[in-house]
Amino acid sequence: MGDLKARIAKRAAQEFHDGDVVNLGIGLPTLCTSYLPEGVDICLQSENGFTGLSGKAEPGKEDYRVIDSGGNWVTYVPYANFFGSEESFSIIRGGHVDATVLGAMQVDEEGNLANWIIPGKAVAGMGGAMDLVCGAKEVIIAMTHTQKGNHKIMKKCTLPLTAEKVVDKIITEMGVMEWVDGKLTLTEIYDDYTIDQVKEATEAEFAVAENLKHLAAE
């Protein structure tokens, strides 16, 4: 599983361009920073109130004024800038974040996203997730293709939505799906999976790109 997560994060990191402002969700998406392509520097936005997140603070060197949105003690780059929540979310909603990478419970054929609540279970709340997926220019879902054998890429989301029609790309251990001419399409596949295996692991109907790219499993 560790290797699969690394594979997903590594592929997701290829989406970034030099200079992009990026917001990474908690968990798997934060691994992306370890796999940035050569020559690509990104500015990480932390929605609790700054641009220029660097990494986790070393034990003993924490600054009590600097946490990330998950509450971890973190450090910042020399060009960082700090602001309040009102400006942080103006930056997010206002289209100043180039890309966000986050996990999902469900994504569907229309690009609808569900990743914040399971009815009947303890409520955590959406935090900044709804704002992020509505405001970021590109919404990349980086996740395992299924969850304990259950489909996550659905015909239609059954869980309450985080936002409607916002997902641009889905990156999993099996490959990459995106919307081509409005239709969910498998555009890349890792060579340790077959198209039939992807179909079995996907409830949604999807097209297979004519120029389907085969990615080498490492």
Added chain:
Amino acid sequence: MKNKMVTAAEAVSAIKDGDMIAVGGFLGTGSPEILMDALVAQGTKHLTVIANDGGLNEENAPTNGKLKGIAKLLANHQIDHLIASHIGVNPEINRQIAAGTLTYELFPQGSLAEKLRAAGAGLGGVLTPVGLGTPMEKDWLGNEKTIIEIDGVKYLLEKPLRPKFALVRADYCDKYGNFTMLKATKNFNHVMAMAAEHTLLASEKVYEIGERDADDYQFSGVYVEKIVEGEKPWEI
């Protein structure tokens, strides 16, 4: 010059049972701890609290067993209704919800900030695309919120949120109340200071007026009614 300097106990003495208060902080960072302690000591009950999250309790690792932010009020059962964006970190919230002693209302983090800013800025609400097509189209009681179309684009109307009191934290301020919050302690503190009828500011350091250049202060003291000195750095 009107004296705004008071003790923490004096600052919170005007807060009564059932009041709506806003408390700054993000997972404990930038929370007005001395005002939380004073409000716990005062024992005011049935509060409606606006906060980004539930603060941190002793089950959350970075606190060294101490409570941070509104976790103190939660632990003392002083909150009846919580308005927040994230309630998953402090497990006490879901325990009280399950026990039926706490109700809650969630807003997307950016919408919560704008609802407060709207109140402080004299606006009738904000139009946001965030929450369309989601459970956010209804309020916590199940009533449909208004959807307004502007130039062919749909937006959700989020109304202003005006607390009676804001309890906020600064690193330093002057005796007029002009204040500065360093690094990631800003979070909701400024919009809450703007939004409330009465803003109580807890500061690590309070300077005499003119002791520092006016431009050293990020935010205006016009929002601040009372100032309490003695906020402490977080001991990690």
